[in-house]
Amino acid sequence: MTFEELGLGEEILKAVGDAGYSSPTPIQAQAIPQVLMGRDILGCAQTGTGKTASFTLPMIEILGQGRAKARMPRSLILEPTRELAAQVAENFNTYGKYHRLKKALLIGGESMNEQTSVLNRGVDVLIATPGRLIDLFDRGGLLLTDVKILVIDEADRMLDMGFIPDVERIVSMLPKIRQTLFFSATMPPEIRRLADAFLMNPKTITVAPPSTPAATVTQGLLMIPHSGRGGVNDHKLKREALRKLIGEEKPKNALIFCNRKRDVSTVFHSLKRHGFNAGELHGDMSQPARSATLEKFKNDEISLLVCSDVAARGLDISDLSHVFNYDIPTHPEDYIHRIGRTGRAGKSGRAFTLAMKEDGKYIERIKKLIGRDIPPMPMPGETNTAPASNEAAKEEAPTPAESGEKRQGRGGRRGGRDRAQKNDAPEKNDQKRAGKPEAPKAEASGKKDPAPRKSDSRQSRGRKTEDKDSAEVGLGKHVPAFLLREIPPQK
Ligand code: AMP
Numbered sequence: 001m002t003f004e005e006l007g008l009g010e011e012i013l014k015a016v017g018d019a020g021y022s023s024p025t026p027i028q029a030q031a032i033p034q035v036l037m038g039r040d041i042l043g044c045a046q047t048g049t050g051k052t053a054s055f056t057l058p059m060i061e062i063l064g065q066g067r068a069k070a071r072m073p074r075s076l077i078l079e080p081t082r083e084l085a086a087q088v089a090e091n092f093n094t095y096g097k098y099h100r101l102k103k104a105l106l107i108g109g110e111s112m113n114e115q116t117s118v119l120n121r122g123v124d125v126l127i128a129t130p131g132r133l134i135d136l137f138d139r140g141g142l143l144l145t146d147v148k149i150l151v152i153d154e155a156d157r158m159l160d161m162g163f164i165p166d167v168e169r170i171v172s173m174l175p176k177i178r179q180t181l182f183f184s185a186t187m188p189p190e191i192r193r194l195a196d197a198f199l200m201n202p203k204t205i206t207v208a209p210p211s212t213p214a215a216t217v218t219q220g221l222l223m224i225p226h227s228g229r230g231g232v233n234d235h236k237l238k239r240e241a242l243r244k245l246i247g248e249e250k251p252k253n254a255l256i257f258c259n260r261k262r263d264v265s266t267v268f269h270s271l272k273r274h275g276f277n278a279g280e281l282h283g284d285m286s287q288p289a290r291s292a293t294l295e296k297f298k299n300d301e302i303s304l305l306v307c308s309d310v311a312a313r314g315l316d317i318s319d320l321s322h323v324f325n326y327d328i329p330t331h332p333e334d335y336i337h338r339i340g341r342t343g344r345a346g347k348s349g350r351a352f353t354l355a356m357k358e359d360g361k362y363i364e365r366i367k368k369l370i371g372r373d374i375p376p377m378p379m380p381g382e383t384n385t386a387p388a389s390n391e392a393a394k395e396e397a398p399t400p401a402e403s404g405e406k407r408q409g410r411g412g413r414r415g416g417r418d419r420a421q422k423n424d425a426p427e428k429n430d431q432k433r434a435g436k437p438e439a440p441k442a443e444a445s446g447k448k449d450p451a452p453r454k455s456d457s458r459q460s461r462g463r464k465t466e467d468k469d470s471a472e473v474g475l476g477k478h479v480p481a482f483l484l485r486e487i488p489p490q491k
Pocket residue numbers: 020021022023024025028046047048049050051052053314316
């Protein structure tokens with residue numbers, strides 16, 4: 001199947017060619033001809049399937065004819081997050097570059113005045129998040145009676161985020177006769193009910209949900225031992241493991257997922273303190289701050305982006321080398337979404353998940369969904385291949401008491417306790433280091449000055465401690481056997 005066979009016009013085909021696409025994805029091949037015929041669509045598809053172009057391309061074609069009136073958009077696209085809305089707007093720029101469509105982005109956190117002044121001039125496409133749209137509508141800033149095409153994207157995410165009442169209200173303000181395109185990654189009963197209410201005789205299109213991560217993604221599971229000293233120390237251990245993993249992996253760029261906004265902030269600040277080139281992205285940030293961070297990440301000015309699922313949902317970042325799950329996702333589908341950010345379009349990617357013993361049930365659910373194991377991996381630094389950074393080696397310095405003890409294997413139970421005790425140091429050091437200029441990235445990620453392997457440094461430190469306590473001269477306490485042998489009496 002080629003794009004030429006889908007019924008799209010010359011200009012769009014040219015723009016698609018410019019984007020470098022050679023053939024339509026399955027959802028595009030199935031949806032585009034139907035949308036062009038004016039049919040409603042129920043698309044069971046998620047990001048990464050090419051679903052955005054499956055509605056933007058035919059919309060550009062349809063909206064190419066006709067003109068918009070002031071404050072009366074001709075089409076409306078509802079997105080659950082500001083980032084997704086911005087991404088859809090970018091799609092219109094890319095595919096609509098040979099058309100003269102006017103679009104407006106109506107998203108929270110950005111100046112309402114600017115957004116309304118664009119609307120006042122008349123727009124063909126309005127891309128909005130539900131809250132801001134209702135806000136403006138209630139202020140009398142727009143009329144929805146001219147909307148001919150409605151797109152509800154990521155409906156299940158809207159449900160998760162509590163937007164469904166808003167969506168229902170918005171739909172009630174639209175003309176009954178319209179074309180509706182409804183997309184959702186999953187179809188729980190609530191979403192099915194909405195689809196039934198909003199759509200008229202839709203064409204249902206289900207594209208194979210990527211229930212298996214791309215084969216190009218190398219996965220790993222890092223079990224973090226408990227500190228035995230409570231949650232705060234467990235988190236310190238996790239952050240330390242993450243830093244070491246980053247040091248070993250040396251990602252070109254990586255998303256680091258946390259389950260909670262609070263942890264996004266903690267992990268971000270911790271990485272910054274340790275000299276990593278990091279940024280953060282979560283729902284509590286102002287929109288300009290979110291947009292600026294995302295831009296920096298896309299331009300490689302920031303190489304590590306700590307984020308929450310909602311903030312990073314659907315982000316299309318090409319050439320992402322790594323994904324780190326600082327927290328294991330509690331919904332197994334999120335695991336696939338997260339690690340699917342890397343290894344795109346046949347490129348290789350690496351995805352590593354940090355977990356603790358109590359995360360076992362989530363690991364099992366993920367394994368069941370992806371139908372395979374997530375290969376367990378050793379603690380970073382336990383393999384001989386990865387040089388530890390000087391800093392990490394410093395942080396792991398044994399106390400004099402420890403160096404006198406007989407050491408057990410690092411993988412054993414005591415290994416975990418050791419790490420917990422040693423791990424107090426980096427956080428204290430963090431405070432001291434705060435305010436220092438950022439260390440160069442290569443150094444932070446262990447590229448420069450690889451320290452001697454920990455076993456070596458430990459041996460040397462161990463000797464030093466002994467030296468201090470009881471200086472050894474010559475053979476020390478060792479008495480060679482020949483000196484103890486009895487000397488036979490001389491005859
Ligand atoms: P989406 O599922 O809409 O988030 O799209 C995922 C990615 O696929 C985006 O980077 C698109 O630019 C890309 N894409 C969309 N359609 C095609 C296509 N036909 N061929 C190759 N890549 C595509």
